[in-house]
Amino acid sequence: MGVSLLATVKSMRNAFADEVTQLALADSRVVLLSGDIGNRLFDKLRGARPDQFFNCGVAEQNMIGVAAGMGLSGLRPIVYTIAPFTSVRCLEQIKVDLGYHNSPVVLVGTGSGLSYASLGPTHHSLEDFAVFRAIPNLQVLAPWDAKSLRSCLRMAIESSRPTYIRIGKKGEADLTGTNSVPAIGNSLCRHSGSQVCILSTGTVSGEAELAVESLKQLGVSAELVLMHTVKPLAEKAIKTLLNRFDALVTVEEHSQIGGFGESVLSFIARLGLQKKIETLGTSDAFMSVVGSQQYARQYYQIDAKSIVDAVLRVCK
Amino acid sequence: MNPTTLSIPQLEALSRTIRFRTIRNSHLSGTPHLGSCLSCTDLLVWLYWNILRLNTKEPKTEQRDRFILSKGHAAPVLFQVLAERGFYSPNVLDAYGQNGSVFGEHPPTPDHLAGIEAATGSLGHGLPMALGMALASRITQQPYRVFAILGDGECNEGAVWEAALMASAQKASNLTIFVDYNKWQATGRSNEILGLTPLAEKWKAFGWSCLEINGHSFEEMESAYHSLSSDNRPKAIIANTLKGKGIEFMEDDNNWHYRIPTADEVRQSASLLNIPQDQIQLDGRKPISHG
Numbered sequence: 209m210g211v212s213l214l215a216t217v218k219s220m221r222n223a224f225a226d227e228v229t230q231l232a233l234a235d236s237r238v239v240l241l242s243g244d245i246g247n248r249l250f251d252k253l254r255g256a257r258p259d260q261f262f263n264c265g266v267a268e269q270n271m272i273g274v275a276a277g278m279g280l281s282g283l284r285p286i287v288y289t290i291a292p293f294t295s296v297r298c299l300e301q302i303k304v305d306l307g308y309h310n311s312p313v314v315l316v317g318t319g320s321g322l323s324y325a326s327l328g329p330t331h332h333s334l335e336d337f338a339v340f341r342a343i344p345n346l347q348v349l350a351p352w353d354a355k356s357l358r359s360c361l362r363m364a365i366e367s368s369r370p371t372y373i374r375i376g377k378k379g380e381a382d383l384t385g386t387n388s389v390p391a392i393g394n395s396l397c398r399h400s401g402s403q404v405c406i407l408s409t410g411t412v413s414g415e416a417e418l419a420v421e422s423l424k425q426l427g428v429s430a431e432l433v434l435m436h437t438v439k440p441l442a443e444k445a446i447k448t449l450l451n452r453f454d455a456l457v458t459v460e461e462h463s464q465i466g467g468f469g470e471s472v473l474s475f476i477a478r479l480g481l482q483k484k485i486e487t488l489g490t491s492d493a494f495m496s497v498v499g500s501q502q503y504a505r506q507y508y509q510i511d512a513k514s515i516v517d518a519v520l521r522v523c524k
Numbered sequence: 525m526n527p528t529t530l531s532i533p534q535l536e537a538l539s540r541t542i543r544f545r546t547i548r549n550s551h552l553s554g555t556p557h558l559g560s561c562l563s564c565t566d567l568l569v570w571l572y573w574n575i576l577r578l579n580t581k582e583p584k585t586e587q588r589d590r591f592i593l594s595k596g597h598a599a600p601v602l603f604q605v606l607a608e609r610g611f612y613s614p615n616v617l618d619a620y621g622q623n624g625s626v627f628g629e630h631p632p633t634p635d636h637l638a639g640i641e642a643a644t645g646s647l648g649h650g651l652p653m654a655l656g657m658a659l660a661s662r663i664t665q666q667p668y669r670v671f672a673i674l675g676d677g678e679c680n681e682g683a684v685w686e687a688a689l690m691a692s693a694q695k696a697s698n699l700t701i702f703v704d705y706n707k708w709q710a711t712g713r714s715n716e717i718l719g720l721t722p723l724a725e726k727w728k729a730f731g732w733s734c735l736e737i738n739g740h741s742f743e744e745m746e747s748a749y750h751s752l753s754s755d756n757r758p759k760a761i762i763a764n765t766l767k768g769k770g771i772e773f774m775e776d777d778n779n780w781h782y783r784i785p786t787a788d789e790v791r792q793s794a795s796l797l798n799i800p801q802d803q804i805q806l807d808g809r810k811p812i813s814h815g
Contacts, residue, residue: 236663259663262694270652270686277656280634280642282586282664285656301683304646305653309633 219378220411221249221318223354227361228286229253232260237282238365241275243268243289245318269298272315276305279313284365290324291317291333291374299339306370307343313371314364320350320374321410321461322490325504329494333374338466340372341439347371347392348439350410350460350468353380356396356436359389367392376411383413383434393437395445401431404519405453407446409435409468412461412510419515430519438468441475450476455522456485459515461505464489486518525577525587532742538608539569540797543770545604545614547793548804551785553621554812555629559767559780561601563706564673566740567763568593568605571671575749580610583638589668590657592642594650595675595704596630603627611639621812648681650674651701655691658699658758672701677709680718685730691758692731700749700759703727704739706767708778727760739763771796 218226229252232238239260240253254261264271268289275285287294294317295302306313317333324331340348347369351357357375364371383398390396398413399420408416413434423430433449435442449456458469469487476483490508497507505511530538546561571591572578579585593602607614619625626632630645641657644650650672658670678684691699705723707714715721727734733755737744745761752759767781768774771793785793787806794804 239663262659264690265686265693267686267690269648269683270655270690273649273652273683273687274656274659274690277642277653277658278660279656280653281590281657281660283660300646301649301652304643304649308643310635 218354220351220354220357220376220380221378223357224288224316224318224361224375225249225253227358229256231361231365232257235284236260237284239278239283239285241271241285241287243271243293245289268293269301272298272301273305275313276301276309276311279306279311280309284312284314286314286316286361288316288318290331291320291336292331295333295336295372296339302340302346303343307345310345311370312365312368314361315370315372317372317374319377321376321412322501322504322508323377323411325495325501326498328498329496332495334461334463334490335466336372336374337438337460337462337468341466341471345370346439347437348374349392349436350374350438351436352408352411352413352434353383355382355384356389356434360436363392374410380411381414381417383417389436393440393442395437395442396434397431398434399430399432401429403429404455404457404523405431405433405449406457406459406515406519407433407435407449407472408459409438410461412459412505415505415510415512416459416515418512419519422512422516423519426516428519428523435468438471441471443475446472446475447479450479450481450483454483456483457515457518457522458485458487459510460489461510462489463492465492484522486522488515488518525579525585527575527577528573530573535569535573535742538573539566540770540799542569542601542604542608544794544797544799544803546601547771547785548790548806549600549604549617549620551787551790551806552811554784555600555621556782556784557597557600557629558783558785559708559774559778560595560675560704560706561598562769562771562774563739563765563767564595564598564704565601565769566742567673567702567704567745568601570742570745572605572609574746576671577668578609580639583611584634586664586666587668590641590654590670592644592650592654592670592672593631594644594654594672595647595678596644596650598673599629599631602631606639609639647675647678648683651684651687654701655687655696655699658691658696659694661698669698669700674701674703675709676703676705676707676714676720676723679703679720679723680709688727688730688732695756696758697756700752700761702739702761702763704765705762706765708767708781710781712778724760724762727762731757732760733757734760734762736762736764739765740769
């Protein structure tokens with residue numbers, strides 16, 4: 209099993225560059241702030257709208273503050289750098305300058321999760337959902353492919369609220385297809401099923417897609433629901449699913465602590481329901497060896513095979 | 525929108541009034557940081573009356589100048605300045621420090637108090653936000669100016685210097701900052717805790733146009749500001765100040781970073797500032813204790 213089995217469209221990174229260019233051309237309030245990455249990625253934007261592009265250098269704390277000030281002055285800034293550096297590196301600036309001021313800034317963390325597995329834990333982002341969920345006013349989105357990323361970007365700007373969008377790098381499976389991407393706080397049913405429900409967020413959803421295909425061959429009917437909204441949680445959609453399923457598996461490329469799965473668990477507990485559920489995510493340990501993203505997903509047991517195994521356990 | 529043009533004696537009289545109200549409020553509300561408030565009082569009075577283009581009736585007018593008190597712990601004096609300047613009635617400050625009041629130790633967000641541009645309090649945040657506002661004016665094509673006051677202790681924060689580098693690269697000429705250089709931070713001399721000197725040379729080396737002045741001289745503020753105004757670089761004015769300025773028994777005594785004055789000390793301050801007896805108004809109001 210591997211992502212290569214699936215049709216892939218343009219990488220998320222390229223889709224981001226294209227979408228942000230279109231947005232900036234159409235709306236002079238849209239400005240892109242980059243932390244000295246994306247070599248040549250934004251050449252089209254820089255050529256067409258040089259005033260709407262700022263390379264802020266390797267100085268992420270300042271970049272967040274600058275974006276917040278711009279957001280409070282009528283602009284719609286988009287901040288772009290590698291996920292750990294646009295998230296926990298400048299956590300206090302995000303809490304105070306963006307969250308507290310409710311400044312309409314979109315933070316984009318590229319190469320999120322284990323995309324940069326080979327660069328080591330300094331470049332992994334496996335705690336961003338956990339810390340961002342606790343910051344008031346901040347929306348947390350995790351699209352699964354290029355098309356859903358484009359929609360998330362537009363919806364985040366339209367919402368005029370501080371929003372973190374966690375994206376991949378390249379090679380993401382096209383899971384949206386001809387469907388339209390649901391609004392913030394909603395979900396997309398990718399496959400209907402009857403025995404078990406897989407709730408998946410972010411780019412690791414490609415693994416869930418492969419798992420559903422394998423489960424079909426094993427005679428297990430699994431529903432796959434894609435969730436791009438980590439906060440606010442798609443409570444209405446989840447409630448409907450809880451009426452239909454007693455066995456569930458959540459999947460995320462993020463720590464099991466404080467992530468998407470835990471927020472689903474706490475929602476179930478608040479409803480007073482009892483379900484058979486497994487929350488797949490990375491364990492409470494740094495990965496001290498290098499490898500490909502696929503290797504890292506296997507290492508943390510969030511790959512397609514591990515999802516299949518979890519589904520079989522909750523279906524018992 | 526245009527600033528008033530008060531004479532120096534008028535500015536001095538306003539500074540005395542604002543200083544006294546800040547000291548009285550510290551006593552009544554139990555709010556600390558008097559030393560830090562008194563060192564930047566003159567700068568604030570000069571900015572708010574003679575420099576900033578504001579519309580107190582429509583405080584969010586797009587063309588307004590922006591001011592950020594980056595050393596947010598001097599909020600008690602800013603709150604008095606905004607009231608006296610007409611953003612809200614001085615009477616609303618009677619609720620200072622009470623449960624549910626927005627008037628506390630740090631500025632709230634612009635959504636919660638007219639006249640505030642940024643909620644500061646965590647140091648090193650005001651300058652990056654001010655820079656963002658200054659750069660935004662190029663795109664929104666509003667010719668406003670942006671000002672900020674930083675503390676010398678605040679210059680310990682790395683984010684200050686990140687912003688200094690970017691402001692220089694972007695030639696943010698509509699950005700002017702003042703460093704309230706009172707030579708103290710919370711627990712000691714700012715030049716001993718971290719190597720701050722030579723401070724003006726640091727800003728110059730970062731590509732800013734920079735002048736050093738006596739931060740209690742309105743003449744020097746005025747002439748420094750005007751001599752820098754045609755420079756196309758961001759501007760830093762190092763204002764040499766005295767912590768606790770104006771009250772002899774507080775001046776350059778860092779205990780007043782945290783100390784709250786007694787009623788007697790408020791009366792002594794009134795006398796030092798030539799505040800008439802009938803304006804002391806301590807009777808009938810009980811100090812708030814959060815202890």
